[in-house]
Each structure stands twice: as structure tokens, then as C-alpha cells.
Amino acid sequence: MAARRLPRFDHRACVSCAACAEDCPVSCIAMETAPGRGPHAKPRLSPASACVGCGACGRACPVSAVAMCDTDGEA
Amino acid sequence: MAASYTGKVLTVDLGTGKIEAESVPDEVYERFIGGLGLGAWWLYTRMPAGADPLGSEAVLGFVPGLLTGSGSLFTGRWMAVCKSPLTGGWGDANCGGTLAPAIKRCGFDAIFVRGVSEKPVYLEVGNSGAVLRDASALWGLDAMETEENLVAAFGAAGGKKRPSVAAIGPAGESRSLISGIVTDGGRIAARSGVGAVMGSKRLKALVLAGTKPIPCADRAAVKANSLAFARSVRDFPLPPTGLLRLGGVLLRKLPWNLRFDGFLFGAVLGRLGTAGMNRLSVEWGDAPLKNWRGSERDYPARASRAIDPARVLERQERAYHCYSCPTGCGGLCRVDGRETHKPEYETVLALSGLLLCDDLEAVFRMNDAMNRAGIDTISAGASIAMAIELAEAGVLPKKALGDLDLRWGSAAGAEALLRLMIAREGLGAVFADGVRQAALRLGPAGGQAAGAPGAAPGPAGPAPGAAALEAAVHSGGQELAMHDPRNDPGFALHAAVDPAPGKHTVGCRLYYGMFRLWTRVPGAPKPPLLERKDRAFESGPESARAAVLSSDFISLFNGAGLCLFGSLYGADRLRFFETLDAATGWRRSPADYLEAGRRIQTLRQLFSLREGIEPKDVVPSARALGRPPKEAGANRGRSVPLEALARGYWEEIGWPEGRPSPATLARLGLAELEGRHGR
Ligand code: SF4
Ligand code: SF4
Ligand code: SF4
Numbered sequence: 001m002a003a004r005r006l007p008r009f010d011h012r013a014c015v016s017c018a019a020c021a022e023d024c025p026v027s028c029i030a031m032e033t034a035p036g037r038g039p040h041a042k043p044r045l046s047p048a049s050a051c052v053g054c055g056a057c058g059r060a061c062p063v064s065a066v067a068m069c070d071t072d073g074e075a
Numbered sequence: 076m077a078a079s080y081t082g083k084v085l086t087v088d089l090g091t092g093k094i095e096a097e098s099v100p101d102e103v104y105e106r107f108i109g110g111l112g113l114g115a116w117w118l119y120t121r122m123p124a125g126a127d128p129l130g131s132e133a134v135l136g137f138v139p140g141l142l143t144g145s146g147s148l149f150t151g152r153w154m155a156v157c158k159s160p161l162t163g164g165w166g167d168a169n170c171g172g173t174l175a176p177a178i179k180r181c182g183f184d185a186i187f188v189r190g191v192s193e194k195p196v197y198l199e200v201g202n203s204g205a206v207l208r209d210a211s212a213l214w215g216l217d218a219m220e221t222e223e224n225l226v227a228a229f230g231a232a233g234g235k236k237r238p239s240v241a242a243i244g245p246a247g248e249s250r251s252l253i254s255g256i257v258t259d260g261g262r263i264a265a266r267s268g269v270g271a272v273m274g275s276k277r278l279k280a281l282v283l284a285g286t287k288p289i290p291c292a293d294r295a296a297v298k299a300n301s302l303a304f305a306r307s308v309r310d311f312p313l314p315p316t317g318l319l320r321l322g323g324v325l326l327r328k329l330p331w332n333l334r335f336d337g338f339l340f341g342a343v344l345g346r347l348g349t350a351g352m353n354r355l356s357v358e359w360g361d362a363p364l365k366n367w368r369g370s371e372r373d374y375p376a377r378a379s380r381a382i383d384p385a386r387v388l389e390r391q392e393r394a395y396h397c398y399s400c401p402t403g404c405g406g407l408c409r410v411d412g413r414e415t416h417k418p419e420y421e422t423v424l425a426l427s428g429l430l431l432c433d434d435l436e437a438v439f440r441m442n443d444a445m446n447r448a449g450i451d452t453i454s455a456g457a458s459i460a461m462a463i464e465l466a467e468a469g470v471l472p473k474k475a476l477g478d479l480d481l482r483w484g485s486a487a488g489a490e491a492l493l494r495l496m497i498a499r500e501g502l503g504a505v506f507a508d509g510v511r512q513a514a515l516r517l518g519p520a521g522g523q524a525a526g527a528p529g530a531a532p533g534p535a536g537p538a539p540g541a542a543a544l545e546a547a548v549h550s551g552g553q554e555l556a557m558h559d560p561r562n563d564p565g566f567a568l569h570a571a572v573d574p575a576p577g578k579h580t581v582g583c584r585l586y587y588g589m590f591r592l593w594t595r596v597p598g599a600p601k602p603p604l605l606e607r608k609d610r611a612f613e614s615g616p617e618s619a620r621a622a623v624l625s626s627d628f629i630s631l632f633n634g635a636g637l638c639l640f641g642s643l644y645g646a647d648r649l650r651f652f653e654t655l656d657a658a659t660g661w662r663r664s665p666a667d668y669l670e671a672g673r674r675i676q677t678l679r680q681l682f683s684l685r686e687g688i689e690p691k692d693v694v695p696s697a698r699a700l701g702r703p704p705k706e707a708g709a710n711r712g713r714s715v716p717l718e719a720l721a722r723g724y725w726e727e728i729g730w731p732e733g734r735p736s737p738a739t740l741a742r743l744g745l746a747e748l749e750g751r752h753g754r
Contacts, residue, residue, distance in 0.1 A: 015305050015401035017148065022173050022398050023180070025286035027237040039394040040345075040403050050235075059288065062146050062301035062399055 005053040005068045009043045013065040016040040020057035020066055026050050029057060077290040079145040079658040080104050084117070085183045085205060087198060089276050090131055090190030094205050099184065105661070105671075106744065108634030109141030111167060112675040113185055114156035119678055119748060121187070124685045128160040128268075129250060129275035130191070137186045137241065137281065139175035140636010143398075144289030145658040146298040148305070148649070149641030151175050151398025154633060155269035161252045161454075161509060162552040164683030165574040166267030167633075171397030171405070172259030174283065175636055177239035181205075181285030188278060197225065197242075197280040201234075202287055210279035217447035218244035218257035219415070225282050238284035244449030247274035249499055252508035253454035253554070257446060261416040262397075262405070265451035266553065267575055292660035300650035300657060305401055307648055311342040316385040319343075319351065320376065323358030327371075327709050331605040334588035337644040344404040344640055348394075349420035350387040354379045356420070357428055360562040360709025364428045365483060366460035367548050367559070367698045370708020374428050381433035382423050390439065391417050402640060410443040418442035418452070421579075424557040425456025426489065430463060434486035441493055448497040455496065457554035458506040458513060459489045464546040465517070470539035475502050510547035510554055517543040551693035553577025561701045561710035564612055568622055568720045572733065574679035576693045580639050582625025584611050591645035592624055595652060595665040599624055614716060619723030624669065626728075630679075631672030673728065674743045677735050681749060690725075690733020 007020070007029075020043050021029035030046035033039060043066075045051055058066040082104075086095050099113070107116045114136040126132035136156040143150045153175035159166025178186060181200045188198070195210040213221050221242040229238050239258065246254035247270030254270030255263040291297060313319075326333070343351040356362040357371055357379045364374045380386075388406075395405030395416060406417040418426070418438050422445075426438045445452050465471045466481035479495075479502060480488035495503025506513045518540040548555055550570040556579035560567030565583030573581050584602070593601040600617045611618075632642055632651075641649060652665040684690075694700075694717060701714030725731060729739030740746040 015148075016394070016396050016403055017399045017401050018173075018396050019151075019176075019399040022151075022176055023144070023286075024236075026235040033393045039391065039406070040396070041393055056286070056288070059294070060144070060146070060399075062148050062298055063305045063401075064298055064302060 005055070005070055006045065006048060006051055007057045007066045008069045010065040010067070011042045013063055014042055015063055016042060017062060018043070019060040019062060023056045023060035025054060025056055026052055077292065078104065078660055079141055079289070079291045080109055080184050081179065081182050081290065083183050084113070084185040084187060085181070085200065087186070087188045087205070087207070088190040089188060089192040089196065089207070089278060092207060094207070096183070104141065107675055107678070108631060108671050109184055110138050110636045111154055111156065111630060111633035112671065113634070114138045114154065114167070115165070115675055115678045115682065117185065117187055118156060118158070119682050122158065125687070126158060128158040128163070128272060132189065133158055133272060133275070134187050134189045135269070135272045135276065137174070137178060139178045139184070141634055142654065142658050143175045143636040144179045145291040146294045146301060147654050147658065148301045148399055148401050149638045150636045151400055152636050152638050153178065153264070155256050155264045157267065157269055157272045158686060159267040159575065160271050161268035162576055164551070164686050164688040165679045166269060167575050168255060168264035168266040168269045169580065169633065170256070170258060170262055170264035171400070171638060172262040173239045173398050174241050174258045176289065176398050177283035177285065179289045180287050181283055182287045186281065188276060191275065192277040195277045195279050197282060198278065199282040199284070201284045213279050214248060215245065218242045218449045219260055219447050221280055222257070222260065225280055229282060229284060234284055236284045236286055238282045240280055240282050242280035242449070243270045243273045244447055246270060246448040246450040246497060250274050251450060252512060253451045253458070254449050255451050257449045260414060261443070261446035263446055263449065263451070265453065266578060270449050291658050293657045296657035297654055300654045304644075304649055308341065308401070308644070309338045311339050313342060313346055316347065316383050319384065320354035320358055320379065323355035326355070326359045330608060332584065332608055332611060334602050334604050335585065337589040337591075337648070340589065340643050341402055341640070345402045347384040347388060348404045348406050348417065350382070350417070350423060351384045352420050353382045353384055353387070353423055356424065356557070358709070361559055362424045362428050362557050363555070363559050363699070365431050366429060366464045366546060367696075369431065370705060370711070372708045374431055378431070378433040379428070381435045382427050382438070386435055387417060387423070397638065400638060404640060408439070410439050415443045415446060421557050422452035422456070425453050429456050429460045429557070430489050431483040432486040432489060433484070437486035437490055441490055444493060444497065450497065453556050454509045454554040455493060457548055458496065458510050459492055461510050461513060461543070461546045461548070462492055462502065462506055463488070465539055465542055468542055470542045471502070475505070477501060509552070510549050511552045514543040514547040545698070548696040548699055549577055550695040551576030551688070555579070555695060555699055558583070559710060560695065560699055560715050561705070561713045564715040564720060565622065567695050567700055567715045567717055568724060569626065570695050571693050571717060572690070572721050572724050573626065574676070574683040581629050582622055586643065587621045587625050589643040589645060590625065590628055591647050592628060594645070594647040596624065596669060597666065612713065612716060614719040614723045616723070616727070618720070619727040622720070622724050623727045626676050627669040627672035629672070630675040631668055634672065634675055670743070674745065676728070677730070677739065677743055677745060678748070680730060680733070680735060681745065684734060
């Protein structure tokens, strides 16, 4: 499969504002909490296969917690 | 470099079905910013004077802010703007969630709807345009069911993007004057009766699914400001929530007011949500109790324990952040197994302390019922409080009361009345449009009106007229929020002089101290850290200046699309003015931006005046002003010198007797707009 760019979320820098999830044109970012990580949800690709690599999430993020990374289609 | 607006608005005429994209000149953004300012400009120039707020000439606007989607923080708020059927003047309601960026991703800075549709419709907007669709099958559904249905239908039709939906529930459909517009599973633009306006147009919902990029002049610079703010936020270890209550006791007993730090407030909000203030406000004298007649003695610790922030938090499954908000004061929980938003401070207090109830589960249920029906929890709580007071005084006819258990402290009675209000049945029909309408219906001249659809009180029993007028706590027709002006007189001032009266979101002593405008604006007064409490009741040039700066700032904030809670961190820490420059490419001084805020504020006032509002007559109810003063508990002996405070505000802003002077209009460049209307 051709290489494509996927977002990688820096959960430490993230302020849980969900702008990435909202601006994603295919709604493939889910905001999820994890046990022991407090009540403020963090973004996760859901599912990664739906991502079209458009970078809208990175564009939206106010605190630069989204980096677009080269990956192969398996990521 | 394109500034952070699209320069286009979507206009929809529901009478003719005509949908158009119209261009807005740059000059309008430069002068009115966007958001609330764009809404005020549009309504003032496009809506004929004297239009029926529920008629076909009325325009309802949905406006995100100038900064929405620019990489800035706190900018996910949108407003509904209209002529308020509740007050008769300018109306607006603010809400968070996801609708604000969704409007802009459709390529528009606003959506304006006029006309009345023959049958129920919803408006769907995407990248390729807008279309009206039949909503007959949705009419009658609650707002959250409507949203679920529309999201599912959009997905089933092949849409990949989850759309943002704004919908009315049964309260808006039946044109309840205290109904709002609901988004995101139970957030609501609640005030001014905006839901009734949407209902009158038979517009059930908006479905927004655009994915267009939102412009911004210098996104990297905007984000650098956001990041710097996010890094600067200091966290505070919070004491156990029970101690917050004691903090309220201390605040009540101290002879001084403190200037609070927004970081501390932000820490409470981020951890506990607005409910963090529940018991502190009760003890401090901020929360009105027993329909504004009681004190903390009527609602002691053993009662307020029910609304302790920890109890609210126990019910929360996760925090909720409006779009681009780093604080996340909201929370999602379950009621009857269905996900919904937790009740906010205003809601909790309007359904607990105001009614002397201590049943938190009932508050959760009523909150959910109101979000589904699309009804303002503040106004509905105030209406229930009024009904209880009248029932306790024995002036509501027995026949009308039926088996309703309307007593102080009876959550079951409150819940039963709420159900009747939503259904407009029996006594509910009397209170379904807020306290002013209820007083009219119950008054000597209003006996007939009480017979609005469904059973209504018969003529038997003592005339409730005078008692009803007194128990109806509002300003200019809109119910006051849960902040007592006898504790902070600024709440009365802005509830009186704002073109949308009765709101708590414009200014007060507490907010002004947190705005920190003196760090950016020459001549802005800097309040001392400690100040004798009676100083807050004195009118003078400094307090007038602070009040006017507050309304300038909040109007500007609402033009930019920010959350009030963002402002409380302080304009400097938020790098608010710097962010405006970065997003627009303008280079303007904070004072110049604030003048744009004043332009928005003054145009809203012109709108209200044009509709016949007499500013001197907009006065919060006597008991909220301490007339007569309370004899016991917090705020005892205090009364608000409203006339002097209003005079000071009007003098400072250049609106003698509430009417912008020719000099003010000339200075703000509004002279040529005045009197112009209805194209
Ligand atoms: S790159 Fe585009 S499609 Fe992929 S998660 Fe980000 S916004 Fe969504
Ligand atoms: S936009 Fe950035 S800060 Fe906001 S949730 Fe996404 S990654 Fe986190
Ligand atoms: S602070 Fe609360 S209300 Fe304001 S934008 Fe954030 S989540 Fe929404």
C-alpha cells in the first residue's frame, strides 16, 4: 500500500480541546478517556484506516500537539 | 493573508424557500468584528422596525465568532440573535459545543433565517450548498432525539463527517417564550426566547456538515499565543470540596471583597465545572434562595450538602470541552441510561436553592427534561419558584393546583409542574412562558389569558395579581440568573442597562477584577486586592468606567466568539488582543478593539430602542435590589443604588437616559445607521 501521512497526537501537550476531532472531515478521531488518566479525553484515530491524511486535525490544534508523520499504510 | 472570516453569510427565506450566499464587506468586520457584532449589524439593517418577533419578518441569526477555527482557544462559542419575544428588544443567547466551527466550515460567518415555512423543515448545509428538507417526521421529537435522527440519516446517506446539529424541542415548537436551541446532546442557547423564534418559523433543526478550511491571517502566530497561554496556566491544588463551602462562609464574613485570580477560578472550573461554585455561592450570598427572599439560614449545610460539587462530580463520566476549549468545564453523565450533559451551576441553583430543594437526582432529571424539551433552566427554575411562592401564600386557586405538591423543598412538586409547563397543560400553561407572562395571566386583568390552551386557573380564590407581580423576579421580562446583586451590585446594573436585560454574563465587580484590562488598556481602573464591601455599592466615575469597559470587552468577546470563562483568565494572559491581530492581520490597539466592542453594544441598544424599549423602565425586581433590604443572613441590610449606577454607566458610555447621544453615534460611526432598517 502506498505510504500516507497520519497524525500523531502528543497527549502530554494536548489540552483536550477536541478541535482536531471536530475539524476532521471524515470524523475518524475519537476523544477518549483512559482509566487513571483523569476525566479529560484525548484524541485517538478511530479507526486509523479511515484517515485520509488531510492534516485538518493538525491545522486545527491550537497547541501544536498533532504532528503529521510519514507512515506506511499499516500504521 | 486572509483574515479569519469568510466574508459570506448564508441567508434563507423559509417563506419562499430562497437560499443565497451574500457577501459582507470587509469594513463590517473591521467595525463590528463578527459574531454578535455581525448579527447586530445584520438585524439592525435588514429587519424592519416593529416586526413581530414570531412573525415572518423576524430574522433569526446563528453566528460563530471572528476567531472561531483560527487555532485560538475558547473560540467555540456561537450565538443565536433575534428580536426577543421574551423582552421585546434585542435578544441573544450564547452556547458552546461544536456548532460555531461547523458554521464556518460550511464557508459562512453566519446563517440568517427569515420567513415562516408552511410545514416543518430543517436546513442542511454542506460543502456544495444548502437545502431545506422536510422535518414533518421530526416535529414533536425532543431535541436530542432529533439530533440523533439527523446524524444517523446523514450517515446513512453516505456522509462521512458527523454533522453538527442545532434543534428545538417541544418547547420551541410551542413557542414557549423561555425556550432555547439545543446542540451537542444537550447544550443549549437558552436565553431571550430564541427557541420560540425558531419554532415560529417551523425550522426544526440545522444540520451542518461542511469541511472547508477556515481562513486565518497568521495561524502560526495565533497558535503561538495559544501555546503560550496553555503553558502559562498555573494549576492549584484544590481543597476537599466541603472546604469550598467554608470559603463561601469566609467570604461572607470578611469585611472586604477580594480580587480573585482567574487561574484559581480556572482550576475550579477544569476540575469541578461550574458546580464547583454551588455551595460557596450559597454561603457567600451570591446564590438567590427561596425565590430571592431567603438566606443561607433557610438553606443550611445539611440541605446544600446535596449539591456539593463532589456529588455532582460523582455522576460525571467524563469532562466535556466545547470546541477549542482547554478548560473543559462541562461533563457528560447518564440519566435514565441515556448520555446527557450534567447540570451547570445556574441549573443546579435554580432547581435547588431557589426552591429550597435538596434532591440532586431530581435536578439531574429536570435538567435532562429541559435540555430535551429545549427550555431555559434559569427561566424555568424562576417560574417554578414563583409558582411555589404563590401556592404557599394561598393565592393560587385550589382548582388550578389540583394535586400538585407545590411547597418549598418539594422536588416532586417542582418536577410535576415542569412536566406541565413543557406540555402547556393546567397550571403549566400559566408558567410556560416565564414569570412576566405568568404574572400577567394571574393578574386581575389577565384572568382570561390564564385560560390559554388547556385548563387554567378559574376565577375562584383570592386575586393573586399583586403577589404574582412581586414574586416574578426578572429584568425587562427576562428572569435573573443565580447571582445576587445584593452581593455584587454589578449584576443588577448590567441586568438593567444591557440591551438584552436579565443576563449575568456581561459584568460585575468579580468579573472585572479577573478581566485584567488595566494591563492592556490605558486608564482602565485596577481594583485593589482587598476592598471594603460597601465600596461596591458606591457609584462613581471609576466604577462607571469599569462597568462600561466590561460591556465593551464582553461585546468584543462575543464578536470574536470566545467563552466568558476564557475572559476570566485575564485578557493579557490569554493574549486576546494579540490573537485578534494575528488572526486578522489588523494591527490595532486594545483600546481600538474595545471601541469596536462599544460599537456592538451601542448598536444592540439602538435595536432595542427602535423596538420601543424604554431604558428607564428596565429595572430588576425590587427584591433582587434589596428593596426592602433583607433582615437576616448574607446581604442583610443591603440595597442596590441602581438608579445611580445606571446613571453613571449611561454617562460614561454616552447614552444619556439610555439613549446614545448624537455625539456618541458620530464617534462610533453609527449615525448613518440610526433609523435605517428593513431593506
Ligand atoms: S489527517 Fe485528516 S482525515 Fe486524518 S485524522 Fe487528521 S483530519 Fe482526520
Ligand atoms: S486539537 Fe490538539 S489540544 Fe485539542 S484535542 Fe486535538 S490534539 Fe489535543
Ligand atoms: S470553559 Fe466550559 S463553557 Fe467555556 S468553552 Fe470551555 S467547556 Fe465550554
